[in-house]
Every structure is written in C-alpha cells, then in structure tokens.
Amino acid sequence: MRVKTGYYIGIDVGTGSARACVIDHTGEIVSVASENIGLWQPEQDYYEQSTSDIWRCICLVVRRALDEHQTPASQVHGIGFDATCSLCLFSTETDDPISITAPDFNTERNVILWLDHRASKETDTINATGHKVLRYVGGKMSLEMEIPKILWLKNHMPEETFAKSKFYDLVDALTHIATGGEARGFSSMVCKQGYLPKGVEGSEKGWQEDFLQEIGLGELADNGFDRIGGVNGETGRHLNAGDLAGTLCEKAASELGLLPGIAIGSGVIDAYAGWIGTVGAKVEMKQQPTRNVNPDSALSGRVEAFSRLAVVAGTSSCHIAMSPEPVFVPGVWGPYRDTIFPDCWMAEGGQSATGQLLKHVLDTHPASKQALASAKSTGVNIFEFLNTRLNQLAVDKGVHCVADLARHFFFYGDLFGNRSPLADSKMRGSLVGLSSDISIDSLVIHYYGTLEFIALQTKQIVDTMNDSGHHISHIFMSGSQCQNDILVNLIASACNMPVVVPRYIHAAVCHGAAMLGVKAATMVADGKTVDLWDVIDEMSQPGKAFYPTEDKHEKALLRAKYQVFLDQCVRQREYRAIVDNATCDS
Incomplete structure (x- = not known):
C-alpha cells in the first residue's frame, strides 16, 4: 500500500466534544486531544449547537495534538472528519450560518443536534406517506433523522429565510469549511435523507422528487437539488468514505496550524468512523467466519467484514453491519449503498441510550x-x-x-x-x-x-439482523463501555459469539477518521486511491477477544x-x- 511516511489527522465531533488524533503511517496513534463543545437546550427535547463553536474547538484540539507530539506541520499528509448526524444550515447567498433557534431565529446556533426530537409531528407526516424510500431507513424515518427536521424548519421559520437556506450534514459542513467551499457534495447525509442511489428502485437522480413533493418539501428539487447537495455527477458529488473531497484551504490551514493543500478524505457519520476503526482489529480467533463470495469479485478481499458487527458504544450504541447485497431489517436503518465502499450495503441498528x-x-x-x-x-x-x-x-x-x-x-x-x-x-x-x-x-x-x-x-438486535439475512458471527466493539469487562463478557455470553475490543478503545472513532485521511492522501495522477479496506487492514492494531461463558x-x-x-x-x-x-x- 502506497502510504507516505509521515502523519495523518482524524477529527471526531461527538455529541459533547471534539477530538483530534494524530497517527503515523503505520496506524499508531501518537497523540490525542479533546475539547468540550457548546450544547444548548432551549426547550425540552430541543438540542442545538453552532458550527462556529465546533470549528473553534476543532482548531484547538488539532493544535494541541500537534504540539503534544511536536508533529511538524510539513509532515501531515491527510485529514479525515467524522461527526454526529446533525443538521446544519447556511445561507445560499453568503455561506454564513443561519439560526435554527425558534421563535426568533436570531442566534449563532445553526445546528440541530441528532438527538433533538422537535420534529415529532413532521416525522409522523413523512411516515404516513408509505413512500418506497422508507423501506431503506428500516421501514420508517426516525425523528432523529434530518428530513423531518428540515420540514420542521419550513413549518416554523420565516418563509424568506427558509428559501435562502441550504442544508448540510455536520461532517459535510466541516469539510466545506476546511476546503473553503471547494467541497460541495454529500457523503454521510445521503443515508438519512430519503436518497436512493442510481439504479436502486429505478432511481435516476438519487434524490426522490415525488417523495419531497408529497411531504411538502418539493422546492428542494429546484436547481438540481443544489440546496441538499445536488445530483451526483451533475450538480454535486456523492463520495465514498475517504475519497478525496478537496484540500485544506489557506484560511483553515492557518487556523488549524497546518499547511494548505493537505488532502481531505470524504467524511462519515461518527458511528461509521467507529466501524472503520474497529472491525479491522487484529486478534487470533478460535474460529474464523466463512462466507460464500465470488473470489473474482471486488468484494472478496473484505469478506471477513461481512460477518463482523461493529458496536460503537458510548452515550448511545450503534450496531453497524455490512453486506454485499441489500438486507432489510425491521427497525434497523438502511440498507444504505455506497456509504463506505462502492456497491456494499450498510445497516445501522442502535440503542438510544446505553x-x-x-x-x-x-x-x-x-x-x-x-x-x-x-x-x-x-x-x-x-x-x-x-x-x-x-x-x-x-x-x-x-x-x-x-x-x-x-x-x-x-x-x-x-x-x-x-x-x-x-x-x-x-x-x-x-x-x-x-x-x-x-x-x-x-x-x-x-x-x-x-x-x-x-x-x-x-x-x-443481532438476532433480528441475522433472522433477516445477515451473517453476523463476531462482534467488534469500541467506545468507553469496552472498559467494563463485566458488560463485554455479558454481551459475548448473551449473543453467544466472540466480542473483539480494539487496542484504541477510546479513540477508535478518531482512528477511523484518520484512516479516511490516509486513503485520500494516496490519490495519484489518474485520480485513484488505494482501497479503504487495505488501509483498515494495514493500519488496525492488535485487539483483545472475549468469549461466551x-x-x-x-x-x-x-x-x-x-x-x-x-x-x-x-x-x-x-x-x-x-x-x-x-x-x-x-
């Protein structure tokens, strides 16, 4: 794998803090820094943040992580972002943040956090349509998703303000800021937005215009859907994880303490970064999973990943599985195609609070x-x-x-x-x-x-996924709860399968984000980069296995x-x- 000797930075924006880790070209984490980010709760079940505050915290933690290891800025070759699946608003005219705080919409807060539950009525309205896109979000949208929140904004904010708003998933907003506006597309957001990749259910443009019309957001289809990322290959880009999204602009580089021109990998939702930083953990298994995949297929090199469920366990827990074909699971979000690897499908279960x-x-x-x-x-x-x-x-x-x-x-x-x-x-x-x-x-x-x-x-959750067509035989678990041997042993015994914990329990998400920067930095003149699974396989560190009682x-x-x-x-x-x-x- 052609990885430049030097360093790569992973930036993770969670619910309550921003973290940055610096890894070397072998995948070893050499420093980690964190900083709490602002969180406002103006009403019960309303949770708001500010991209300006988040970016300020990101700059602090990147500089701190670089200083801790005395990492030369000239030796940093790639950056990757992950963030919560939160909705951000910016102006179509000035690119400035637009307030999401009712009733006056006059604060600097332009982020509706993922756990915000204000859009309950809008979610019911959307689910009542029974539209085919709902099949790809577990049967119905959650009030934590972003389309219901956009509909809530339309129903509550001044009409002229809504008409001048463009919408980003948080990780895409951060990439947009880091590239100075060079990157305008969509990555993680598409998996929560009623988006069907080309060829799925007859989809031609990805975004479903009839769906948006039916729920009252038809105006988002105007100008090639440019207010929500555009049409892939026409008015926007749909990138896979770690694809080159752009390079660090001069302003962002100065604020981060880095040099302009550094490769930025297309980001993912934080739980998916956890998947990337967890499922490659090296451990000798008592038994290895088997799966029938054509050895000539492009998927054959990552066959082991199809039997590994990543459980990213922090404030809440996400359960993420990958499959070579779509698997529909009641109550499990997805299947989402192309979010991590081209032509692979991801399914996302979860526990709201652990x-x-x-x-x-x-x-x-x-x-x-x-x-x-x-x-x-x-x-x-x-x-x-x-x-x-x-x-x-x-x-x-x-x-x-x-x-x-x-x-x-x-x-x-x-x-x-x-x-x-x-x-x-x-x-x-x-x-x-x-x-x-x-x-x-x-x-x-x-x-x-x-x-x-x-x-x-x-x-x-595991039984429901396997009953529906997944082939999960191993759990790979990261996050703060992995420190608790009683809990990990309980999960192994209850599920009757091994649980593997990676070396970087606390930093698996950051580690996964850094791998996105590694992939982006390998791009050569023909526009190709190394396969992300090769990055995962080579840069993951030894882990520890827990077995059922x-x-x-x-x-x-x-x-x-x-x-x-x-x-x-x-x-x-x-x-x-x-x-x-x-x-x-x-």
Whole structure:
C-alpha cells in the first residue's frame, strides 16, 4: 500500500466534544486531544449547537495534538472528519450560518443536534406517506433523522429565510469549511435523507422528487437539488468514505496550524468512523467466519467484514453491519449503498441510550452519592468500584455467579425510547423485583440489571439482523463501555459469539477518521486511491477477544432472563394498547 511516511489527522465531533488524533503511517496513534463543545437546550427535547463553536474547538484540539507530539506541520499528509448526524444550515447567498433557534431565529446556533426530537409531528407526516424510500431507513424515518427536521424548519421559520437556506450534514459542513467551499457534495447525509442511489428502485437522480413533493418539501428539487447537495455527477458529488473531497484551504490551514493543500478524505457519520476503526482489529480467533463470495469479485478481499458487527458504544450504541447485497431489517436503518465502499450495503441498528442509561440509573439511586464517595476514597472510578463490589457480593452471598445476584431482578431499560429493533420512540422502562433496600448493595443490583439489559437488547438486535439475512458471527466493539469487562463478557455470553475490543478503545472513532485521511492522501495522477479496506487492514492494531461463558448454569440463567426481557418488551405495548383502547371514546 502506497502510504507516505509521515502523519495523518482524524477529527471526531461527538455529541459533547471534539477530538483530534494524530497517527503515523503505520496506524499508531501518537497523540490525542479533546475539547468540550457548546450544547444548548432551549426547550425540552430541543438540542442545538453552532458550527462556529465546533470549528473553534476543532482548531484547538488539532493544535494541541500537534504540539503534544511536536508533529511538524510539513509532515501531515491527510485529514479525515467524522461527526454526529446533525443538521446544519447556511445561507445560499453568503455561506454564513443561519439560526435554527425558534421563535426568533436570531442566534449563532445553526445546528440541530441528532438527538433533538422537535420534529415529532413532521416525522409522523413523512411516515404516513408509505413512500418506497422508507423501506431503506428500516421501514420508517426516525425523528432523529434530518428530513423531518428540515420540514420542521419550513413549518416554523420565516418563509424568506427558509428559501435562502441550504442544508448540510455536520461532517459535510466541516469539510466545506476546511476546503473553503471547494467541497460541495454529500457523503454521510445521503443515508438519512430519503436518497436512493442510481439504479436502486429505478432511481435516476438519487434524490426522490415525488417523495419531497408529497411531504411538502418539493422546492428542494429546484436547481438540481443544489440546496441538499445536488445530483451526483451533475450538480454535486456523492463520495465514498475517504475519497478525496478537496484540500485544506489557506484560511483553515492557518487556523488549524497546518499547511494548505493537505488532502481531505470524504467524511462519515461518527458511528461509521467507529466501524472503520474497529472491525479491522487484529486478534487470533478460535474460529474464523466463512462466507460464500465470488473470489473474482471486488468484494472478496473484505469478506471477513461481512460477518463482523461493529458496536460503537458510548452515550448511545450503534450496531453497524455490512453486506454485499441489500438486507432489510425491521427497525434497523438502511440498507444504505455506497456509504463506505462502492456497491456494499450498510445497516445501522442502535440503542438510544446505553452509557446515558447507566448514568441515569446511577444518578437517580438513593445510594449514588455514597457510592461515588466510596469510589473516590479508594482511588477508582465508579464502574471499577461497582464491579469490585459485585464480585465481592457474589462471594459473600455464596452464589454460583454474579448473575445470580439479580436472578429475580428484571430491568427493561428503554427509558429514552427504542431505536432498534422496535423503532418505537414511545417505549419506556420497566422494573420487576423492586425492594425497599436503598443501600449500595441495592445500587449494585440495579447497576448489574442495567448491564444485563444492554447485553440482552444487543442480542435482540443481532438476532433480528441475522433472522433477516445477515451473517453476523463476531462482534467488534469500541467506545468507553469496552472498559467494563463485566458488560463485554455479558454481551459475548448473551449473543453467544466472540466480542473483539480494539487496542484504541477510546479513540477508535478518531482512528477511523484518520484512516479516511490516509486513503485520500494516496490519490495519484489518474485520480485513484488505494482501497479503504487495505488501509483498515494495514493500519488496525492488535485487539483483545472475549468469549461466551462455558458455565452451563450461567448460560441457562441468561436464556431465561432473555425470555423475560422479550416478555417485558411485548407486555409494555400491550398495556399501552389496553389503556388507549379503553379511553379512545372519552
């Protein structure tokens, strides 16, 4: 693989912070820096950010990462971006940010964050159409997607302001800023926007004009869809991950502490960068997956990736799988073609809250402050403290395994709604087995029950994907939750498959973004770059594998708990229907 000796930068914009990592030409991370970004919540379920603030933070972290390793700017050859799938507004006339803050639309905030749920009515309107594009977003759009948010803006902002607005996915907006406007196209945004690549369902232009007309956004089709990225090859470009999107402009280079002309790889949504930085982890497997793919096919070199599910686990968790053909899964977003590799399809499941769920459960328990104080006094973080307490409690009570401590504790944790596989934002939590105990030991049981829920719901998502036609046999997991051996072991045992954790647990997303810069920097005179899978394969570092439990008692207990989990899932919807039916005429 023809990679220049030197350095590459990955820039990750998450929900609450911007991070930059510098890697060398072998894939080794040499420095990482982070900075919190602004987040405004003007109303319940409204979440807003500013691209100006985000770019300021990006400049800080890139300079900090370069300084930390004393990396010469002249030795940086490529940059890659990833970001949350958030909607950004800019002026069609001046390219300045346009406010998204109702009712006056007069702030510097021009980003509606991915987790913003303001567009509930618009989402229902869109899903009521039953349009064919909905089949490619798991059957119906989520209120977290961007088309419902654009429709909300049309319904709420001044007509003349909306008419002069152009719309970007956040990662495309950052690329646009970095190139000084050179890059105007679309990459990650297309997978959430009712877009069907050429040849899919008879699509000729990608964007579906009849769909936009039906939901009340027909004006977006004007001028070759230029307000949402254009038509590929005509008024815009659809790039695959890591394709050369442009080069760093002089203004952005000066702000970042770099030199102009550096190659910028087409960016991806943060979870997809996590996929890139996770699925190539090197580990000796007890068994290798098999998959029938034509050895002469361009896909044959990445056959192992088709059986690997990437779980990117942070505030929420995304479950991303790739397949050589479209696989339709209820409640799972996609399949999306060409988002990472040409002619490959990506499917994206998810849990709306995992890290956030754990935080909520711990923060709201009466023993929370006591546990935090005890953890601090022993010099460990709260999760290390709770894991140690769990193991000691199992010994003290003489139970067969830790799982026995919560054998009659049944926690269902969709407190923030369900993304997959139910795609039901009205889902909530339930608990059977609540006692009057408010001690730290009670907190430990609640904590374990939450870990168990996360693992069992992961199994539900994996089973649904495999039942629909995927061939997942291994989970590759990254993110902050990978530090928790109890959780990782639970997921391996619940799903009955190995879980591989990459070397860079915290920085897998940044690492994946940097690989996009590596690919872009390999472009030669004929316009071709190396295959992204070759970059992933060569630059991924050794990982660690966790295997399912061999203990028959624990296996039987988890099987039983999964039956209860599924019943809790079904019963909640039945209870809602009973009440709604009883009061429908009142």
